Amino acid sequence: MSPLINFFLYALIAMCFMCLYRVIKGPTIADRMVGIDILGILVVGITAIIAMKTNRMFILDIGIAWIILSFIGTLTLAKYLGRNKLNE
Amino acid sequence: MSETISLILISIGILFDLLGCLGLLRFPDVYNRLQSATKCVTLGTWCILLGVFVRFGFTEIGLKALISIPLLFLASTVAAHSLARAAYHYGFPMWKKSVADDYKEQVQKEEKIAKSFEKPAGS
Amino acid sequence: MRYIALFIVLMLIWLLFTFSLDAGNLIVGAVCAAISAAIFGGYYPRGSRMFFHPHRYFWAVIYLFIFLWECIKANFDVAYRVLHPGLPIKPGIVKVKLNVKGEMARTMLANSITMTPGTITIDIIDDYIYIHWIYVSSHDAELYSKKICGRFEKYIRRIFE
Numbered sequence: 001m002s003p004l005i006n007f008f009l010y011a012l013i014a015m016c017f018m019c020l021y022r023v024i025k026g027p028t029i030a031d032r033m034v035g036i037d038i039l040g041i042l043v044v045g046i047t048a049i050i051a052m053k054t055n056r057m058f059i060l061d062i063g064i065a066w067i068i069l070s071f072i073g074t075l076t077l078a079k080y081l082g083r084n085k086l087n088e
Numbered sequence: 089m090s091e092t093i094s095l096i097l098i099s100i101g102i103l104f105d106l107l108g109c110l111g112l113l114r115f116p117d118v119y120n121r122l123q124s125a126t127k128c129v130t131l132g133t134w135c136i137l138l139g140v141f142v143r144f145g146f147t148e149i150g151l152k153a154l155i156s157i158p159l160l161f162l163a164s165t166v167a168a169h170s171l172a173r174a175a176y177h178y179g180f181p182m183w184k185k186s187v188a189d190d191y192k193e194q195v196q197k198e199e200k201i202a203k204s205f206e207k208p209a210g211s
Numbered sequence: 212m213r214y215i216a217l218f219i220v221l222m223l224i225w226l227l228f229t230f231s232l233d234a235g236n237l238i239v240g241a242v243c244a245a246i247s248a249a250i251f252g253g254y255y256p257r258g259s260r261m262f263f264h265p266h267r268y269f270w271a272v273i274y275l276f277i278f279l280w281e282c283i284k285a286n287f288d289v290a291y292r293v294l295h296p297g298l299p300i301k302p303g304i305v306k307v308k309l310n311v312k313g314e315m316a317r318t319m320l321a322n323s324i325t326m327t328p329g330t331i332t333i334d335i336i337d338d339y340i341y342i343h344w345i346y347v348s349s350h351d352a353e354l355y356s357k358k359i360c361g362r363f364e365k366y367i368r369r370i371f372e
Contacts, residue, residue, distance in 0.1 A: 069105035082174035
């Protein structure tokens with residue numbers, strides 16, 4: 001069981017690097033924000049798998065807090081981006 | 089038995105995550121990337137959390153994994169909606185082969201109203 | 212009344228998250244829930260008395276299964292578009308008339324549309340909902356509004372009205 005779970009972790013981390021590629025390369029600001037948003041959701045999956053591997057429940061708490069914080073961060077960035085136009 | 093089911097669920101979730109990230113890399117503009125990424129990655133993470141729930145049953149970890157599913161649903165959809173709206177209002181263009189755009193008139197109307205409010209204050 | 216309802220909901224969520232019944236835990240949860248309820252009580256949705264009607268829960272369970280089916284279909288749809296070498300997409304933004312009333316019903320409909328095949332909600336203005344569609348198959352307004360909203364509207368009307 002444990003080698004398969006290690007493989008899952010490596011796969012998820014590889015996906016995180018795919019998102020980071022989009023964050024670094026992205027032609028516009030909105031692309032970078034999409035990458036950050038998706039990265040936040042992937043990290044929740046990573047915390048769930050680590051909680052399953054180590055049998056500790058507080059790691060899933062980190063995941064729940066991460067959902068809420070990434071949600072608030074994305075909303076703030078979106079508000080900043082949307083208001084930029086109106087101030088011109 | 090429950091371990092096998094949970095491993096199968098988690099691998100399905102990883103597969104969907106991979107598809108979502110591939111869409112994030114392949115699609116041509118912000119809105120399409122947002123579509124593929126939001127849908128696939130959210131369902132993939134649901135599958136992973138469900139796998140954790142099946143593995144542990146109704147214990148502390150399992151219930152927490154089950155609770156975070158609706159939380160993730162609300163958070164990801166609202167974030168996607170606000171990102172798409174902000175990107176459109178900022179003026180990022182859609183893909184050049186796009187077919188229809190009904191939202192343009194509405195945004196232009198809103199901008200005209202906002203400008204008409206700004207003018208007397210500036211002069 | 213709304214403040215008390217919000218307090219009860221927050222307290223239940225706190226108990227589910229912390230998952231213990233200590234005295235200290237209960238006191239901390241009650242204080243936090245009271246402060247949040249005092250600040251955000253005004254935003255609690257109106258008409259929350261409908262949570263006491265049991266037949267709404269029946270329709271909610273049926274709606275859950277239909278939603279999950281649509282969600283899985285959506286993922287295979289996106290998978291097909293991602294893996295196809297020719298990228299078969301034809302994106303566009305369309306405008307669809309809404310037939311449901313009420314804030315909660317509209318929020319749920321918009322969220323469900325975001326998770327279903329090839330559509331994502333961009334904005335709701337008055338009675339119209341603006342949707343980014345990954346494959347615009349027709350330009351007939353009635354046809355595509357039936358295709359996008361028709362799946363959910365009747366269930367959502369039964370749940371929230």
